[in-house]
Amino acid sequence: MSQRKMLQLSTGAPFLLLLGFGGLVLGEISNDFSQCLDFFYKKTPPKGISAAGYQPICQRYENQYHFASLYHRQHRAPLYSAYLLRIADGKRPRTSWKYEPQLVFSRASSEMTPFPTTVDQNVIESQAVVEDYKNSNYTKGHLSPSLHMKTKEDRKSTFTLTNIVPQRAGSNSGPWNDLENEVLRKFKAYCNGKMYVITGAMPYKSAPRWIKNRVSVPEYMWSAYCCPSYSTSLPESVKPFFPTYAAVGRNDLNSGEEIVPVNVNASASVRGYDVGRMSLETLEGILVERLAMPINLFHEQCQ
Template sequence: MLWLLLLQVLASCLWLGHSEVVTDFTSCPQFFYEGITPNEAFAPNNSAKICQRYNDQYHFATLYDRTNRIPVYSAYIYQPGHGPPPHPWFFVEPQLIGKTDLTEMKRESVLIAEHKFTLEQIKESQAVVEDYDGLISLVRGHLSPSGHQTTKDSKMATFTLTNIVPQDGSLHQGAWNNYEFDTMVKASEGCTTTYVITGAVPGDIYIAGGRVNKPSHIWSAACCVMGEGSLKAWAAIAKNDENQVRPVTLGELEDRLTELYGQKRVTLFDNACPRQ
């Protein structure tokens, strides 16, 4: 009986180590400073924690809102790298569909042709490519952008619809792009490791026939480890209908998110990260 119990425990550990949609982020704690995740103050009831896995590696972590079909946030380590962007196709998450042994993001066409899922099955739990077809003033906005990743695989992994929100096109190409690729470069000078959490606040507008929520705000926060273990932090927030980004302290962002969600106090990082 003892050997059977040990086998069951070992099997459970192996499954947890290879899962992607998980009960917590213990499979990929490296994307959070000190392994401390944001609190549950803004977690929706029908959410899923995803250790974003591509080509047998974890590349970032996402809390996903199955009801609004957008990510609540994506957490990653800021490691910008050069090189062309990957092929512009988009993945979906098989494990959001239901019981399956597929542990990595896949293209819809692969799930349908090779694994016998239907498009309707995929659409029940997440956004699909057709939801973003025909957008006029909105674009596919990455919460974890490919330009903040260093390898071809890590860049490719950001092209999953569980990391995408409908983002105002002018904001995406303008002030938010400046924040991602100018402000972040300057702010992270002197950092040995920069932990980033970027999120979206659900709004009142939906696209794709009511399937996918258009966020009211996009926000981002960073906690940077410097030499000898000292820390600094910064943050930003933008309304998702205008081309303007407001720089704020980490504490000010947590205050604003607490107001926007109207629930318990929001905390994004371990208490050691400076709020002012």
Template sequence: MLGLLLLQVLASCLWLGHRTPPNDALNPKNPAWICQHFSNSYHYATLYDKDRRIPVYSAYKYQPGNAKTPDAPWFVEPQLIGKNNLKEMERQSVLIEQHKFTLDQIKASQAVYDDYAQLKGLNHGHLSPCDHQDSKENKTATFTFTNIVPLDSSLNKGQWHTYESKTMPKMTEGCTTTYVITGAVPGKLHVSQGRVNRPSHIWSAACCLVGQKTPKAWGAIAENDKNKVENLSLGELENRLTKLYGGKKKVTLFNKACPRQ
């Protein structure tokens, strides 16, 4: 049985607790490992950078379905607000009105609604996309500020959307289970008066099971100011990320069972 994936937080996420995480080459100085919890269930996992206020990456199972895209509110993550017993993502208004947090307490370690309200030329770029999930609950759980980055509008609506909606279905033909890690490389620019990092690149890697055959894997990367996606092998993507993250430690996203070529 293939032992893949995902990130260190998955050791505590019940549904993928046996999986092998990527190495720590991408870990930021001030990380948070989040089991994304909504409607009493775990849905995917995120490694979050509390200083830059963006996710490093989100890891999930690719399971597209016909459920309608929800008119969901945007959530924040109580787990990032000091010591409390709240495990489920929640609207910031609920945290303020019902749980007596202040807005400053919420903003200290994560992005909030106002950070994305005045974006120009940028969109809410999901790392775990709504359309890669099947149920209403799974889709709704992707609408959290710990799962998005400021993404170039033309890219988000153009070639990155094409990768998510057309390339992924084609690549996963014949796969029984597909695991995905999608991330963002921190950039030198910021939005919201310096509060939120604008990534220089967005990337995605996938590894899938094909019955009892050798698994297959692939990757993609795009600069966050161009409407262009480069399709790569898993090995090529790992090498590219190793350089983008300074080259001090080689990036390894999946274990050796996933082919690099």
């Protein structure tokens, strides 16, 4: 039996090959996030991002939505993932890597699916696959991190390559991991309600960089949160971090220091992968300049 026939039988529905963003779209794939707006503050996704080439994905696993991603088909990587930060139940689960069937065929399953042993060529052409990351000198960098998700199903859902960008190990397990833990601590200590987080990737300003001529490599990682309800007795040192906060992390040792300076006193394993903390407005200014789009991440700046 052919690989395609097996894929068809596994979804239990006829298939229609997607023609690209803006083409015929059926099922859960659509041109907006209408099925998962709860992951955005005031149910409003970031504004100002051109739709060309991007595919909104409501990330669905075990028949539930867990977060949202804006995926770039040609880059085979997300621009950002948006989620509600919650305290995790238990340890990080063991799980397999997954792909998005609806990026392949419009009538395919509406849920992310574990990669089979032999991957269909249509899957390979439509999105990143595990083989792209092998021997690439890049780790699989989560935009919506397992650390910030609550249930076992929530955490497993983050292990889909539509939520992943190529990230250097020195960043992923170093300063960027420190940032994720720092945001979690602030949420636990001071946020009284929901914390909306958007984490993304920033491409190189000049020519794109790729792994295996397939997956776009970001020069920087970035993240911002919105906590509209927070403690009324914040320490003075914490007040600048509410209701919004943002950061940019280096993903290239050779990048200039105009966005994030290098701490020369950092240990050799993480030196050059620094994370710069900043206001939401500063991050948006950087994204506007780098992406050439009038980006606004949170409705009315989370006020």
